[in-house]
Amino acid sequence: MRASPPLAFAAAALALAMAAGCGGGGESGKGGRTSSAPSGAPGSAGTPAPAPDAWIPGRVAKMSVAEKVGQLFVPTFSSRADAVEKIKKYHVGGLIYFPGNISTPERTAAQSNALQKASGIPLLLGVDEEQGIVSRTAFATRFPGNMALGATGDPAQARAAAQVTGAELRAIGINLDYAPDADVNVNPRNPVIGLRSFGADPALVSKMTAGAVGGFQAAGIAATAKHFPGHGDTATDSHTGLPVIKHSRKEWERLDAPPFKAAIAAGVDMIMTAHIVVPKLDRSGDPATLSKTVLTGLLRGTLGYQGVITTDSLEMAGVREKYGDAQVPVRAINAGADQLLMPPSLPRAHAAVVRAVRSGKITRKRLDESVTRILRLKQRRGLFQEKPADPAEAGSVIGSSAHKATARQVAERAVTLVRNDDGLLPLKGRKVAVTGPESDALRAALRKHGVTTAAPGSADVTVLTTKNAGQATAARVRALGSGPVVVAALGLPYDLGAAGGAEATLATYSSSTVSVNALAKVLSGAANPTGRLPVPAAGEPVGHGLGYR
Numbered sequence: 323m324r325a326s327p328p329l330a331f332a333a334a335a336l337a338l339a340m341a342a343g344c345g346g347g348g349e350s351g352k353g354g355r356t357s358s359a360p361s362g363a364p365g366s367a368g369t370p371a372p373a374p375d376a377w378i379p380g381r382v383a384k385m386s387v388a389e390k391v392g393q394l395f396v397p398t399f400s401s402r403a404d405a406v407e408k409i410k411k412y413h414v415g416g417l418i419y420f421p422g423n424i425s426t427p428e429r430t431a432a433q434s435n436a437l438q439k440a441s442g443i444p445l446l447l448g449v450d451e452e453q454g455i456v457s458r459t460a461f462a463t464r465f466p467g468n469m470a471l472g473a474t475g476d477p478a479q480a481r482a483a484a485q486v487t488g489a490e491l492r493a494i495g496i497n498l499d500y501a502p503d504a505d506v507n508v509n510p511r512n513p514v515i516g517l518r519s520f521g522a523d524p525a526l527v528s529k530m531t532a533g534a535v536g537g538f539q540a541a542g543i544a545a546t547a548k549h550f551p552g553h554g555d556t557a558t559d560s561h562t563g564l565p566v567i568k569h570s571r572k573e574w575e576r577l578d579a580p581p582f583k584a585a586i587a588a589g590v591d592m593i594m595t596a597h598i599v600v601p602k603l604d605r606s607g608d609p610a611t612l613s614k615t616v617l618t619g620l621l622r623g624t625l626g627y628q629g630v631i632t633t634d635s636l637e638m639a640g641v642r643e644k645y646g647d648a649q650v651p652v653r654a655i656n657a658g659a660d661q662l663l664m665p666p667s668l669p670r671a672h673a674a675v676v677r678a679v680r681s682g683k684i685t686r687k688r689l690d691e692s693v694t695r696i697l698r699l700k701q702r703r704g705l706f707q708e709k710p711a712d713p714a715e716a717g718s719v720i721g722s723s724a725h726k727a728t729a730r731q732v733a734e735r736a737v738t739l740v741r742n743d744d745g746l747l748p749l750k751g752r753k754v755a756v757t758g759p760e761s762d763a764l765r766a767a768l769r770k771h772g773v774t775t776a777a778p779g780s781a782d783v784t785v786l787t788t789k790n791a792g793q794a795t796a797a798r799v800r801a802l803g804s805g806p807v808v809v810a811a812l813g814l815p816y817d818l819g820a821a822g823g824a825e826a827t828l829a830t831y832s833s834s835t836v837s838v839n840a841l842a843k844v845l846s847g848a849a850n851p852t853g854r855l856p857v858p859a860a861g862e863p864v865g866h867g868l869g870y871r
Contacts (some may be wrong), residue, residue: 375701390679391672394661395661396416396662400422405440413441415446417445430716435711439710446544454467463487463728469831470831472527477533481540486728490719493711503519507522508522508554512557513557516814522856522858523864526864528580535589544703546593547590549634552577560609560639562639567599596611597611598610611657612650616657617658631661636671652675733832734852735852739844740866741827742825742868747847752773754773756787760812771842785845789812800823809826811829814831815855851867
């Protein structure tokens with residue numbers, strides 16, 4: 323593990339987190355809310371202060387069934403008016419942002435404030451901001467994603483990236499990120515995880531997951547480890563089908579469970595379920611989201627997790643194949659889930675859960691357990707005394723020079739030199755042609771670092787970039803002729819397995835601007851490659867990586 327230099331953004335991010343009220347405490351009169359929480363001040367004559375969340379059971383007892391059920395739901399919203407209607411009519415516990423709900427930082431911060439003001443209980447305002455290939459905000463500081471972080475081998479880098487992302491989300495009033503992805507990507511053909519994973523080694527994924535959880539929570543953001551019990555060994559996308567994973571219990575304990583154990587040890591706020599079937603863990607054939615054996619038995623019982631369990635999106639095909647949309651939310655709650663994300667129809671799902679509670683199909687005790695966990699999460703993240711986001715400040719926090727410096731650091735440390743026959747790299751002093759995805763950006767970045775670029779016919783070396791090209795990479799290398807070729811994988815590093823005809827190969831795990839610039843530095847010799855493969859690729863094991871010196 324390489325030591326991390328001081329992180330320039332840390333003080334600013336910590337100050338933002340403190341300003342956001344990340345500590346414990348009771349409920350304030352924000353946005354017209356009535357206070358029902360004790361102040362937490364020490365009692366007279368040395369009487370110890372009550373626990374910060376001691377007020378929650380009393381508050382839960384006063385809520386109606388409809389209000390309690392509302393706390394279980396986190397729907398999408400099409401407009402501010404739509405969101406306010408869902409808050410007022412269904413008492414939802416949170417909302418999830420997508421690009422259509424996010425405009426400028428200033429407007430998004432103002433919208434978040436308006437939504438919080440409309441709710442009697444603070445909302446979990448969430449977003450899927452994993453960075454890399456899953457990003458919902460156009461303006462956030464761009465990081466290359468989890469597999470690149472895994473290539474650094476340094477959990478401090480995962481913490482740094484998460485803390486920057488968390489600070490920027492808090493600046494626009496978002497307080498929950500459905501990240502990090504804790505899946506161990508052991509299947510190169512995985513169509514839905516891939517670059518979203520820190521890697522194929524459970525120990526590596528575990529330490530990086532713990533680092534990311536710590537970074538989000540240091541910024542005042544509720545973190546979510548996903549997708550339990552582990553989505554890393556599937557060739558089916560659960561958005562469009564129901565994957566079946568054939569891991570035995572021992573294989574699950576060795577491969578899939580360790581990152582979730584690490585997340586729990588790090589105090590993760592939330593764990594997201596996977597819409598997958600693991601027959602060796604539960605013979606029912608139900609997806610994990612609807613499996614009491616998996617959620618209550620394994621996650622709560624075996625792993626001892628006491629925080630909030632959220633479903634993955636209930637719009638996904640993987641959870642809708644076996645049961646209807648009215649049955650799914652009821653089954654998920656009885657399986658052990660606390661929050662229901664993105665129901666296809668909020669009115670139908672809410673009514674179904676209310677009926678189930680009133681009929682006894684969901685017990686009052688079971689309902690109260692979930693509501694209590696949700697309120698405790700909100701209490702722990704300081705939402706009951708949180709000040710509104712400052713729209714005027716949002717623009718200055720997001721994309722700051724310190725945040726961009728952290729992204730550059732992560733991207734540069736991720737670049738992995740896999741092969742360098744005859745010391746072909748670095749390229750400075752040679753005429754270089756560039757072809758493939760992001761070739762214009764890479765060509766310009768190389769020139770900035772003193773590399774002469776040329777047309778393919780007059781170049782000494784050709785750099786071929788690929789992006790999830792798979793076996794087609796081999797044909798592309800052959801088409802370039804007999805001159806020396808360097809292949810740089812800007813997506814999945816598995817492309818390099820088909821780059822046997824090249825003299826040198828590298829992986830950046832990202833085609834973002836910050837990663838292309840990092841690649842140019844390494845190719846030119848301005849930076850020494852220090853990344854290590856987080857997954858097996860090109861016949862090399864996890865941990866392989868070359869340097870120049």
